[in-house]
Amino acid sequence: MKVCKTPQGFTLLEMLIALTILSVALLGLGQMMVLSIRGASFGNKVTEATTFAQDKMEELRTVDWNDLQDGNDTITGSQGIHYRRAWSVVPTGTMKTIDLAVNWKDGHDHAIHITSVINN
Secondary structure, eight states, X not given: OOOOOOOOSOOHHHHHHHHHHHHHHHHHHHHHHHHHHXXXXXXXXXXXXXXXXXXXXXXXXXXXXXGOOOEEEEEEOTTSOEEEEEEEXXXXXXXXXXXEEEEEESSSEEEEEEEEEEEO
């Protein structure tokens, strides 16, 4: 009776192919992690800028209607980013339109804008 021996283990070539496939997959995963972290960081900055814009708009809405005027200021966020807020007040009859822009730089220029109308 003949006993058939089956090879056990992997050859060097099979191991090299498996490691190459694994390396390519891990590089892709690493790139996705970097993009995910950048996206989350940018989203955090947009949220912070939006909050600063809403805070300023609420503050302007409490100012006496006759005292509303253009202005700007700078506020520093939790990550050390400086946000510049600028607003303009445009009177139209018994209403005033407030246009507020928040700008910041983090390697690129970014801005958000909000508008509100206040009635006398």
